[in-house]
Amino acid sequence: MSDVRLRFAPSPTGYLHVGGARTALFNWLLARKQGGKFVLRIEDTDVARSTRESVDAILQGMEWLGLDWDEGPFYQSERFPVYREFVEKLLAEGKAYKCYCTPEELEERREQAMREGRKPKYDGTCRNRTEELPDRPYTVRFKAPHEGVTAFDDLIKGRIAFNNEELDDLIIQRSDGTPTYNFVVVIDDATMGITTVIRGDDHVNNTPRQILLYEALGYPVPRFAHVPMILGADKTRLSKRHGATSVMAYRDMGFLPEAMVNYLVRLGWSHGDQEIFSRDELIEKFSIEAVGKSAGVFNPDKLLWLNHHYIKESAPERLAELLVPFLKERGVDPATGPALPPVVKTLQERSRTLVEMADGALFYYRRDFAYEEEAAARHLVPDAAPLLEALAGKLETLADFSRAGIEALFKEFIAEKGIKLGQVGPAVRVALCGGTASPGIYEVIEALGREETIARLRRAVAFIAG
RNA sequence: GGUCCCAUCGUCUAGUGGUUAGGACACCGGCCUUUCACGUCGGUAACAGGGGUUCAAGUCCCCUUGGGAUCACCA
Numbered sequence: 230m231s232d233v234r235l236r237f238a239p240s241p242t243g244y245l246h247v248g249g250a251r252t253a254l255f256n257w258l259l260a261r262k263q264g265g266k267f268v269l270r271i272e273d274t275d276v277a278r279s280t281r282e283s284v285d286a287i288l289q290g291m292e293w294l295g296l297d298w299d300e301g302p303f304y305q306s307e308r309f310p311v312y313r314e315f316v317e318k319l320l321a322e323g324k325a326y327k328c329y330c331t332p333e334e335l336e337e338r339r340e341q342a343m344r345e346g347r348k349p350k351y352d353g354t355c356r357n358r359t360e361e362l363p364d365r366p367y368t369v370r371f372k373a374p375h376e377g378v379t380a381f382d383d384l385i386k387g388r389i390a391f392n393n394e395e396l397d398d399l400i401i402q403r404s405d406g407t408p409t410y411n412f413v414v415v416i417d418d419a420t421m422g423i424t425t426v427i428r429g430d431d432h433v434n435n436t437p438r439q440i441l442l443y444e445a446l447g448y449p450v451p452r453f454a455h456v457p458m459i460l461g462a463d464k465t466r467l468s469k470r471h472g473a474t475s476v477m478a479y480r481d482m483g484f485l486p487e488a489m490v491n492y493l494v495r496l497g498w499s500h501g502d503q504e505i506f507s508r509d510e511l512i513e514k515f516s517i518e519a520v521g522k523s524a525g526v527f528n529p530d531k532l533l534w535l536n537h538h539y540i541k542e543s544a545p546e547r548l549a550e551l552l553v554p555f556l557k558e559r560g561v562d563p564a565t566g567p568a569l570p571p572v573v574k575t576l577q578e579r580s581r582t583l584v585e586m587a588d589g590a591l592f593y594y595r596r597d598f599a600y601e602e603e604a605a606a607r608h609l610v611p612d613a614a615p616l617l618e619a620l621a622g623k624l625e626t627l628a629d630f631s632r633a634g635i636e637a638l639f640k641e642f643i644a645e646k647g648i649k650l651g652q653v654g655p656a657v658r659v660a661l662c663g664g665t666a667s668p669g670i671y672e673v674i675e676a677l678g679r680e681e682t683i684a685r686l687r688r689a690v691a692f693i694a695g
Numbered sequence: 696g697g698u699c700c701c702a703u704c705g706u707c708u709a710g711u712g713g714u715u716a717g718g719a720c721a722c723c724g725g726c727c728u729u730u731c732a733c734g735u736c737g738g739u740a741a742c743a744g745g746g747g748u749u750c751a752a753g754u755c756c757c758c759u760u761g762g763g764a765u766c767a768c769c770a
Contacts, residue, residue, distance in 0.1 A: 240770050275769060332768065339767095348697060349766070368768055386700070395698055395766095403768040410770045434699060434765045457701080457763095464762075492707095495719090499708055502718040521708080523701050524763070531707065531720045541733080579732040589731095604730095639729095654729035666731040 233265030234424050237291075237298070238414070240272040241283035244475040245290030247527065248429065248459045248467065251493040255456060256427045257296045258494070258515040268421060269301035274413055276306060290476045294486050295508070303421070305413055312408035315416050315446065316369055316401060324445045325401060327367040328355040350397035369402035371412070371442060379437040384425070384454035384517045391437040399438055415439050419448035427517065430455035454517045457497060457524040467527050479532075483555060483583030485543070488536035496525045505538065537581040545570040548577070548586070555587035556594070566594040571676040575668035592662045593677065596684075600692070601664040604655075608665075613656035614693040616646070620657065621686040630679055635671045660689030 237253040239245065245253075260267035269291070273279035288302070319325035339349045356372065373396050380390035401412035408416075418426060433455050443450045461471030473479060479489055491506055498520045500506075506514070540548065549569035556563050563569045572593050573586065580586035592598055600609060620642060624630075627638055643650055657670050661682065667673060674682045 238770095242770080272770065278769080328768095335768085343696085350697095389699070391698075397766095400768055405768080407768090409768070414770090429764095430700070431764055432770095437699095455700090460763090462706085466763085496707065499718095502709065504707095504719055525708090526706055528706050528720065534720055537733095578734095650729050652729095658730060662730095664730090668731080670729065 232422075232424070233260065233263045234268065234422050235260045235265060235427060236268040236270055236418070236421065236423050237296075238270040238272050238417075238428075239287050240275065240278075241280060241287060242275070242278045243283055244286040244477060246467075246474040247476060247479075247493065248474075249287075250290060250294060250476045250489075251459065251496065252427060252429060252456055253291060253296050254294065254490060254493055255454075255498075255515075255517065255520070257298075258511055259425065259427065259517055260299075261512045262515055265424075266299040267297075268303070268423070269298040270303045270417060270421070271301075271305065272410070272413075273304055273306045274407065274410065279306070286475075286477065293480055294476065294490055300421075303417070305417065308413075308417070309407070311420070312402075312413055312416055313406075316408065316412075319371065319401070319445060320369060323372070325369050325371050326355060326358070326398075327361065328370045328398075328400070329358075329362050329365050329367045330354055348395075353398065356398060366404040368400045368404050370398040371401050371438075371445070373398050373438065373441055379440050381436060381440060381450070381453055383433070384427075384452055385457075385520050386430070386433070386455055386522055389433060389436070393437075393441075396438055396441070401442075411435055411439055412442065415442040415446070415448075418451060419443060419446060423451050425452045425454065425517075427454040427456060430457050454520070456520060457522060459496065460524050460526045462526060462528075464524075464526065471527065472529060483585065483587070484532065484536050485539045485551075485583075488532065488539045491539075492532045492535050496527065497521050505535075533581045540580055540583075540586070541577050543577075545573040545577070548573045548583070552583055552586055552590070555583050556590065559587055559591060561587075561591060561594045563594065567676050567678055567681065575672040575676050579668065589668075592664075592667070593673075596681075598663040600659055600689075604659045604663075604665045605692070608655040608659045609689055609693050610656075611693060613653065614690050616648075616653045617656060617660060617686045617693075618690050619646075620653070621683045621690075624674070624679060624683055624686075627679070630675070632671050632675045635674050639671070656689070657686070661685050 235256040237256050239249055239253075257267050259265075271284055273284075284302070291298070316325065320327070335351070338352055342349045351370070355370070374393045377393045378390050379393055379396075380388060382388050399411055400409055402408050436453055436455075440450050459467045461467045463471075467474055473482065476489060480486070487508070490508070490511070494506065494511055494515065495504065498515070500514045500519065549572075552569065552573060553563060572590050576586045576589045580589055623638055623642060627634060629637075639650065643653065654670060655665065658665065658667055658673075661667070661670065661673050661677065677685070
């Protein structure tokens, strides 16, 4: 147990995307590794863009990935009084001031500054105003120092320094009385006792002004770790046009959460040459310092490979359960055919996703499937009919109806007939599965069961007969 | 444009001054095999460029180039 506290603070304006999920994962991992607390905070100060559905989608994504939180979710929209209090405090202490400049004036000065080649920052018109202007709308600005340097040691990027003259007096409260982002993050992280802030590196430029705020407020400055963003194949920010960006979309495409977690953590982080990590191993081995500094390209192929790996490793019973919705989507009720776990077992090695597995399982549950034309023409030929019929007869009386027993029967059968497996195997395969790509025929027969196997063999015989 | 960040195979990365620059995905070949896969063996493929520092530089420093982030009464 330690007093380390981390947080994930998404704004609920959409689903949980892979970038956010990775940030959440890093936070969660570090919290678990150090025996600290992981708090979840919903940044919904922008009431117009925030939705309940989005909050639910984010929570659902976190749950799917197995990222549980110890405190929260806290909602910023419920903490406005707290923020107001801190604004008043800064105002009273002279660390903030009321600014009466209108958006139009600001915009105009900004443009003029740009034209004259100066920095487009607040000119400080109201900074030293002594009298109040009642009845005029105002924003509250933080009085930032104009000199000196604000620096911090980023856990990922190393030391980063900014000259304070680059910063201007940021607005902490809008004219409608609501607080702004850079202010509430600081108040929240400070009052929630967050010790390490892990977030996307699009926030590094916000960090110095936030540090100044911590100092003005008298709170200790947390440690920062800015994680690089995730890119698409063309090296631009990952977006929908690169494919799915929602983690739940990956579940729907048949990915396992452990594959997603393993993929996400290895994108930007490594531990020697190791590629596969169990959850416990990650908690043990993860370290934020080992996260790389540069942005990384999201590689669907590698995700697929990892998913395939975890599908091969998973218990058939678990996979069977996860597979049901995919089967139903395809109009198959697994209760009407062979038991699912044995079926899954025949498909694990050749399925990279549950979608592929569901497609591969269809033939087990469809009795009147059409044979693939070319396969039927090549293998369901007159010569094969007596062999299939003989096989059906032998199978009827087979005592040991297991994979091994079935294989022994086939060996015996081809020895008797003086043929090779290649002369009857393909026909059996087409008869049973409808096509030429399938699991091994012994496994298929075992999974299908005696009765169904015989029925399919005889159906093929009838098909050959015309 | 200002500020800040980044830079090893196509991609994810190992590498903390001395390596035949390693692994993984993808790709290509061999083997295995009743199909498809799995597996296995092997192969192609990288230090952005230029200056320093050093006996020695992918590793340290500087510059260039290239990418990116950010500059709101959005988060």
